[in-house]
Amino acid sequence: MKKEGEIEFIKDGKRVDGRRFDELRNIKIEVGVLKRADGSCYFELGDNKVLAAVYGPREMHPRHAQDAKMAVVKFRYNMAPFSVDDRKRPGPDRRSVEISKVSREALDPVILREYYPKAAIEVYVEILQSDAGTRTAGINAASVALADAGVPMRDLVSSVAVGKVGGEIVLDLNAVEDNYGEADMPIAMIARRNTITALQMDGNLTKDEFEKGLKLAMKACQQIYELQRAALIGRYNKDESAKSKDRGT
């Protein structure tokens, strides 16, 4: 996007961190990590550390914002002040407001909102450590947390970014690639339906590069979906004594 210039993004067919063009960073998923939340998920994507919590369905406040036909999904993407190089002032900024909107719209299509008219389903994503790709990590975490909370869903949503660095279309940009690369395109999709629920792009891409990137991202979402699913299965096969289900306490 910005000044490419000196950085040698590609060397011997590998990227700055040694990955192949179509290789994801390491992913770690933990389900049900929080006690107070109705559902939760800790998600690592490379050096990104993200926590998602879900509350609800519960009563929607303020009342005039209720929807008589279906639940309203609230989504709040928030960066911890220490999650970035220069301390982030607490509170929403323009970037986080936009990401919250895009993330909410990425998840809306799978949530059976019509089951809970007038209710609120609240999704909170905290970025504890940031290294490019936090919005996709947040959507992945939130999707798992929604399932963990037992919110009725059509399916999971999976998310990843593709981009262009050193003239190549590559998967899942890290911070250097994101800051100095030529384009960044995060997408979210319902992997099992090949349905895209979020799409943004900034930087510069030809139409062909765009199409190539889109296919690359869609394929990677399938991989992420399998990891999300495995984490959820692992969670429910394990002895649940560690997390009492009586949320009233």
Added chain:
Amino acid sequence: MKKEGEIEFIKDGKRVDGRRFDELRNIKIEVGVLKRADGSCYFELGDNKVLAAVYGPREMHPRHAQDAKMAVVKFRYNMAPFSVDDRKRPGPDRRSVEISKVSREALDPVILREYYPKAAIEVYVEILQSDAGTRTAGINAASVALADAGVPMRDLVSSVAVGKVGGEIVLDLNAVEDNYGEADMPIAMIARRNTITALQMDGNLTKDEFEKGLKLAMKACQQIYELQRAALIGRYNKDESAKSKDRGT
């Protein structure tokens, strides 16, 4: 008000822009210029470009601010960031809050508020380009927009400023006269009833100068009233196909 000093305000009986002491700047009025608003008016006063829109009567929010006896008039005077020499930060400042209050009180006396208990009548004035006199231009525009919206009114309100520059009482100050002159006195009145609905003054005037200025302003309001009336008549004589009246769309 501020440093008069070097500026030669009056030369050969004329003002810096060639006007006579009792001469208004050029005025241009267009009615019904916006599609979404229930009523609207574009008003030019010299280099001032002002747009007014009216919505309502409609439900008043928040409810606890409703008046059981009559409609509440909301008035918001707002400057576009690019309307002034140094960019204005968006959002209300102390000046615009005071002007909004004075403008609302200037219009209140002619609106038949008792016809719509509990309702809100909302008046929005946007200053697109500013050159001294924006509050008077805004009141003039708002008055016409209220009529265009079909809000029941006793009469129109007309507004103009007088001031003192180079020792003379003059009508309708331009920016140079306002910034470096000795006094500025905006008034609003119901021209056909000789009833004054707004009066402010800042700077310095003797009592005689004040009385002279008041008469000058009142006379000019009659002129402005005729222009407002003509614009409204022009509007309703013209084929209205350009503006469908079904506001529901």
Added chain:
Amino acid sequence: MKKEGEIEFIKDGKRVDGRRFDELRNIKIEVGVLKRADGSCYFELGDNKVLAAVYGPREMHPRHAQDAKMAVVKFRYNMAPFSVDDRKRPGPDRRSVEISKVSREALDPVILREYYPKAAIEVYVEILQSDAGTRTAGINAASVALADAGVPMRDLVSSVAVGKVGGEIVLDLNAVEDNYGEADMPIAMIARRNTITALQMDGNLTKDEFEKGLKLAMKACQQIYELQRAALIGRYNKDESAKSKDRGT
């Protein structure tokens, strides 16, 4: 707390302002000094000048903050911009939010809140001049103002700070002692019941110093209680023609 260093806090067994270790500053109490408030008190503690007003019990807004079982006490501690050396920006800061909470909790135990379910009892404290100890002066003033307002109370609350300067435990720190001393410990108590309703400490104290200071403060609260009581008695013995009781006006 901060750099002690050069200041000679104790000389010939006396403090910088000539007081003994266990000596309060001058206290002046005036009751019922405001007309609009339901109860009020002006309190001077040395160079601190503090005004408290009480409104209510009256309807609690917003409604969702009502307590169905008892009145909610609101407490707002506010410093006038000119009350301190460097002008204080208007509006609550973090310090005043915390002091408001501590002060409210200091008074809660004596107010018969259960008499007024759903109501609000509002206490406003304005610091007009500050010289260390404003929170204790505010609690003392508020307690008297509550009584003046006729709010049903179990008893009065009295408040004072102790601290450590020059290695000694002393009563009621003044500004120099507070700024450069070693510890500050404000307390509030129901003097006649020996019940402590507020306790904070910052700086550094040994356990023994803490216990010594606590006893010193508790004893001084008894003194203050007598002054508060005397002021209230004085108030009700005096001809009340100066303050009409019909609050409706």
Added chain:
Amino acid sequence: MGLEIMDDVRKDFVRNMLSEGDREDGRGFREYREISLKRDIINKAEGSACVKLGDTEVLVGAKLEVGSPFPDSPTEGVLITNAELVPLASPEFESGPPNEKSIQLARVVDRGIRGAGVIDLEKLCIEEGEKVWILFLDIHVLDNNGNLIDAAALGAIAALQNIRVPNERYGLTGDETLQVHDTPVDVTMVEIDGTIVVDPTCNEENAATNRLTVISNADGSLSGLQKTGSNGMKEETIVEMVELGIEKAGEIREKFLKVPS
């Protein structure tokens, strides 16, 4: 609802009394309540004054700080007038940021001071384009029983009159008195059913059809006007109020503000 009815009852009460030539507190129509003015009462402020207008009480404090001038007036100090309608002072005031009432109060007082040239802002310049005095004039309302503007404006001038510029605190030489060049006085009148009364109480303000503040100077000239309220006024009424305002201002100035020589 009950409250609204009481509101009407009080308005009618005020009107009925006036129609019989009387005011709720027995004053003449053109008579101020008792005024008390105390100066220099806040030692943390560089200047201060407390004004009582009957049961209305307003405290004004002036603080001076060293700061930067505005880019378009590098040789001038800065005057910032601010008003806080703290909830202590009235059951109708609420906590929160300035609203249109407190903003108008501050701006009308400010306008009178500027219009009359009370302060020579150039005198508040320390170093051109770099350092100037910022003069904060804070109006702190303590008890609102009507006519806050006149009380606040009187307190503001009195506070300005006793300012000592704290040069030494900022490493400059020698504290000095701030020169005050004029003594504008705000006089507020209301019209109730055609009758003009000065220095209105809260009840009179609520019953009024109109309110006008007339700010005038030692030489009898005007340095500000502000009409408030949602009714129209006749030219004659305004002219009469302006004359009356100038007259009452003279009386107050004579009694409370030593005219600068």
Added chain:
Amino acid sequence: MGLEIMDDVRKDFVRNMLSEGDREDGRGFREYREISLKRDIINKAEGSACVKLGDTEVLVGAKLEVGSPFPDSPTEGVLITNAELVPLASPEFESGPPNEKSIQLARVVDRGIRGAGVIDLEKLCIEEGEKVWILFLDIHVLDNNGNLIDAAALGAIAALQNIRVPNERYGLTGDETLQVHDTPVDVTMVEIDGTIVVDPTCNEENAATNRLTVISNADGSLSGLQKTGSNGMKEETIVEMVELGIEKAGEIREKFLKVPS
């Protein structure tokens, strides 16, 4: 409740028309409303443009101020794009700080400008690390009848194209034109029951299952994409929209934005 029913009625109306091959204003599915573009209409702004897209009207003004660069880009000026959805423009807009709609509008427009390298921010540096131009691009919506993004983006480029850098006002030498290096055009399409239509009206936006904005440049490359709305899209639909967006952008560019030589 009545309002919600009207909402459904209007959505059904749009859908029924589309299913019969028609739009509410009679346009073809891939046809823009009439576009009018006026430049240089606000003389207080360094650059400005007013765009009408049928009954949608957006005014964009550019202001330049001297300020400090960001610490991490000491040799670059700063571009700040801001959008105000003032309540004058729609019964649904409310006064208040920017909300997610106005923020998204500003950020999408901003992204297209940056992605296309429209402005060379290094050219806006006056003195490295010290002084740079801050370029404020303010989107002021006057009448919202749908598709604000396309109108705002067109206005933004047009406003940038007529900027004169006011060097002399800041004591620098010689005003000069700002160089504009590309002409990204935003094209917004919605999908309604499988049908793609460009330049949606408010009713079409409300009836849409999906919306996609495609930003493309003079060379046919993309400088931004933004999907909005709470439904999923198929890959084929997106690819089709991207192609269509590039095509329509070319038509608009040809007609309204002289390609920089």
Added chain:
Amino acid sequence: MGLEIMDDVRKDFVRNMLSEGDREDGRGFREYREISLKRDIINKAEGSACVKLGDTEVLVGAKLEVGSPFPDSPTEGVLITNAELVPLASPEFESGPPNEKSIQLARVVDRGIRGAGVIDLEKLCIEEGEKVWILFLDIHVLDNNGNLIDAAALGAIAALQNIRVPNERYGLTGDETLQVHDTPVDVTMVEIDGTIVVDPTCNEENAATNRLTVISNADGSLSGLQKTGSNGMKEETIVEMVELGIEKAGEIREKFLKVPS
């Protein structure tokens, strides 16, 4: 209403158990929940620590930035302690600016650090009157199951203990460890019907008549106290809590905070 009843039910439950000598999680009255402390877990922070106190989880991050000193302490760096009660951590927390709970949390933790002289702020001065380190200590609550203060304070000291001052990032020479001079530990106790219990859960906090936080140092002295809650306490109870607090602090310090040599 239903919720309020549940509230009472839970309070009674806690009280009944205590009256039978039991706590809801089976602990002894003077027993902490299991404590886990992980250091240096956020590589973007100059220092960090994650504390679990049973199911309560708090993350503390320290960031250092170069900034200006306060005018009245030109030779000292600045410590800013901030707490965010993000809605992720509890159904009772709401988005928005700091409220009295988060402000109190931050200020109590901050007070202990200052009272114990943990950081020598003069060491954070880079250039007198010009440049100092601003040390931001951000308390980020992840899961609130009671007793946030103790968890946050422990995390704060641990985070301070692993700070490396990033001199090189700011063009200064050689990164260095921040010296930590003491290890204050916050111990919070509640009184429920006359019984003192340490490290309260949420239910115990709600059932408590009183709460006291005792902050004590390696030498057994106190560096802070904070009573919260709307009930009065007897002198004896306070003195007992202070003793108990010092004792428990010693145990925690021994186990988790290496005493600085």
